[in-house]
Amino acid sequence: GAVVSQHPSWVICKSGTSVKIECRSLDFQATTMFWYRQFPKQSLMLMATSNEGSKATYEQGVEKDKFLINHASLTLSTLTVTSAHPEDSSFYICSARLAGGAGELFFGEGSRLTVL
């Protein structure tokens, strides 16, 4: 149980285009999902907290107009990187907390974005 699926697992796009990454909780409902970004050999940096049915809460320094987050249902959150640039190339990981659970986060497999 507690499986989080993330898609796509890798994507290459041209500079200036937008990329959407999906995060789904497959066998549980997640009222809250989190989006992290990880640069090579660095730890996970929290980008935003995604709440079902409401606006996402962004961490300081994260541009909300660039990283659009939508959490339309209890099992799906999406992250759209708009007008992507090479510096947006990174490993993006989503996680979900089991509603009513003890608080542990379950992670998706991550999405590696390369912007040319």
Add this chain to the structure above:
Amino acid sequence: EDKVVQSPLSLVVHEGDTVTLNCSYEVTNFRSLLWYKQEKKAPTFLFMLTSSGIEKKSGRLSSILDKKELFSILNITATQTGDSAVYLCAFRGATNKLIFGTGTLLAVQP
């Protein structure tokens, strides 16, 4: 500012060795501390600790939390090459967000 510091940053051992990874934290409104193992992709959950002095154990891995001294350790006994990974600790505070440390890169040589 809340922060999590892990040490060492990297560690190389031989199979069969025992390792201890450290995680210290300075946080407000501590709720829980979690350990994750990250290999090539996303982190996998190991332990969640909320109470001091109670050891959590899973096979060769164990972890304990000291809320007075604000640290946690992760022990791995009889290490195997499959234990090679980055080990991340994270805390959860009042906001329910998980804040991660920098990680410890463990390399287990045959």
